[in-house]
Amino acid sequence: MSYDKELTAARKAASLAASLCQDTGDLCKDSGKDTLQRITKLVNETIANDGSYGACTLSPEDVLRAIDSGRSEGGSFGRHWVLDPIDGTKGFVRGDQYAVALALLHNGKAVLGVLACPNLPLASIAGNAPSEYAVGCLFYAQVGSGTFMQSLDGSSPVKVHVSDIGNSEDASFFEPFEKAHSMQELTSAIARKLGVKAPPVRIDSQAKYGALSRGDGEMYFRFPRKGYREKIWDHAAGCIVVTEAGGVVIDAAGRPLDFSKGEHLDSDTGIIATNRKLMPSILKAVRESLEEKPSSC
Structure with missing residues (x-):
C-alpha cells in the first residue's frame, strides 16, 4: 500500500515535533514515547479531519519516517528546501510573533523565500512592538524578482522595499525578544555609537x-552568546526577503551569509540586516563595539 499521501499529511501534522528536535532521535528514546504517541494521535486526527487522504491510520513508525524524510544535510551542491515550521517557538507559545519560514537553496544560495507571519499586522509597526494583531502577513521573494507582501486573507500582493533612511540618528532597529537569543548589551552599545534615538x-x-523588508525599521542586530552556532x-527565508527588497544581510565581518556549509552558518560573529546607505556606518560601529566588549560576553 502506498503511503505517499499519508506521509505528506504526517509531515504537516508532525511539524511541531520536527521543529523542536530536528530529527527523531529524542522521540525514539524511552523518555520520548509518550510524546510520540501524542504526535501520532494528532497526525491521525489531521488525516481523518482532512478527508482527502483516505481511511488509512498511520503507526508511530510511519510518523518517524515522515519526520526523518526531511533530514537533508544541505551543502553547496543541488537543491535543498529549508523549513522552520514554527520559527520563534517562545513567541508562538506566548501568542506573540512567530513565523513559518521556507526557503529554497540552489548550490548553497537562497533563491526563494516565503515568510508567513500570522501575528504581524499588515500596517507598519514602526516605532512600536505590535500589540494588536490583524489577520497576518505573507512575504515572498524570488532571486531577481523583488519581494512582495500580502495579507494572509489572500488580498492582492504589493511589492515592498527597505527603508531608504541614511542617517542613523533617524533609524530604528529590531532585535530578538529573548535576551538569551542575542547580546542586548552589545546592540545597545552599537545603537549609542550610531546615535540611534528610538528604543529597540x-x-x-x-x-x-x-518588517525590515517593508521599511518598518532600518536595522536588525543579532549577536548570539559565545558557543552558539546559527x-x-x-535566516535563509528572511535573508532573501530582505535582499530582494533592496537590503543587505551580512555577518559582523561584512560577509554575506553563507548557506552552503550544511545546517549551520559558517560564522559566529553575529548577523546584521539593514539598507545599503547605513551599512558602512553600522559595520564601523559594530567593529568598535566588539573591540570594546568584555571578553566574558
Whole structure:
C-alpha cells in the first residue's frame, strides 16, 4: 500500500515535533514515547479531519519516517528546501510573533523565500512592538524578482522595499525578544555609537526580516552568546526577503551569509540586516563595539 499521501499529511501534522528536535532521535528514546504517541494521535486526527487522504491510520513508525524524510544535510551542491515550521517557538507559545519560514537553496544560495507571519499586522509597526494583531502577513521573494507582501486573507500582493533612511540618528532597529537569543548589551552599545534615538523593537522570529523588508525599521542586530552556532533555517527565508527588497544581510565581518556549509552558518560573529546607505556606518560601529566588549560576553 502506498503511503505517499499519508506521509505528506504526517509531515504537516508532525511539524511541531520536527521543529523542536530536528530529527527523531529524542522521540525514539524511552523518555520520548509518550510524546510520540501524542504526535501520532494528532497526525491521525489531521488525516481523518482532512478527508482527502483516505481511511488509512498511520503507526508511530510511519510518523518517524515522515519526520526523518526531511533530514537533508544541505551543502553547496543541488537543491535543498529549508523549513522552520514554527520559527520563534517562545513567541508562538506566548501568542506573540512567530513565523513559518521556507526557503529554497540552489548550490548553497537562497533563491526563494516565503515568510508567513500570522501575528504581524499588515500596517507598519514602526516605532512600536505590535500589540494588536490583524489577520497576518505573507512575504515572498524570488532571486531577481523583488519581494512582495500580502495579507494572509489572500488580498492582492504589493511589492515592498527597505527603508531608504541614511542617517542613523533617524533609524530604528529590531532585535530578538529573548535576551538569551542575542547580546542586548552589545546592540545597545552599537545603537549609542550610531546615535540611534528610538528604543529597540524586540519581537520574536523572522517576522523581523519581514518588517525590515517593508521599511518598518532600518536595522536588525543579532549577536548570539559565545558557543552558539546559527542555524540556516533561522535566516535563509528572511535573508532573501530582505535582499530582494533592496537590503543587505551580512555577518559582523561584512560577509554575506553563507548557506552552503550544511545546517549551520559558517560564522559566529553575529548577523546584521539593514539598507545599503547605513551599512558602512553600522559595520564601523559594530567593529568598535566588539573591540570594546568584555571578553566574558
